[in-house]
Amino acid sequence: MPRVSALGRDDLPEEQRPLWDKMLAYGPFAGQAGVMANRLPIFEHNWKLLTQLSDEAVLDKRYLELAIITVSLVNKCDFCIDQHAPKLAVAGLVLEGVETLEDLKAYPPLTEIDRLVIDYAIAVSSDWHRIRDQVIEDLRAHFSEAQIVELTWRIALCGAFNRFNDVLQVSV
Template sequence: MSRIPPLPVTDMSPATQDDCAALEAYGPFGNWAGIAAHSPVVLHQVTDMLVNMRAETRLSRRVIELAMVTVSQLNACDYCLSHHVPSLTVTGVSPEGSARLLEVEDHPELDACDKAIVRYARSVTERSGRMRDAEVSDLRAWFDDGQIVELTWRITLIGAFNRFNDALQIEAEEPLDGGSA
């Protein structure tokens, strides 16, 4: 059970209701939206950012989901894993492959680019202040500077979501079909 109950729709302003609807259109995040609605500015800014990032991304869904699942596994965030493992599966990584994503070096479902993404996500999550320049440079074989900036932002953002969701024990929505990104 979540530590804070979702705000009833009847207690939301029309603008907050609109943000909840926009986030629900983005993906099945009703539980998250209901809890974030207690702080309309948080709900609004997160919804706006996620919708705009999806519309303007230059990264493939596979790249995004590899990064998000890696970070969520490292942080053991059940909420985020419940959303992003099905989404990673849609990109061609089996549920079993998703479960062993951190075994990157011997992973039969990952190509060289995929492995670089997983390694990078792990480095940013575990030791961002102690990374080597080569860890960013290695990504240049597949990504330009703008894509590396976006990938890094998405990695750090999912880490923030992991902590928010776990701190408030937000319950996953059911059922999930791999539609969120």
């Protein structure tokens, strides 16, 4: 049970309801969106951003979801892990038996690019002030600048969501 009320679609102003519907098509995030809906600018701007990024899809879903799972493991956010593991499976990587960051880093089916994304997500989440130019150059070998920008933003945003969800005890 969340620490604040989770609102629903009918609690929103009429003009926000299509965004709620689009959010539900994005994934099972009604609990999180419902808590955010207590402040409409937070609900509106976050879900417009997330659904627009999803619609444009410049970053392969596999790498996006792998980064989100990694950040959520770093921050121990069970809500986000539970919400994103199925999305990662749809993107081609089922993480059977992965419960910790150490399990993930040692997971045999990961590719070189997967491991690069994991290392970058860990660095952005916990050691961002020490990321060297070589890390970005390594990313450039596989990702465009737009993809690097989105990957970095989504990693940072996921960290914020992890904290939001844990502090307010957001559930599905």
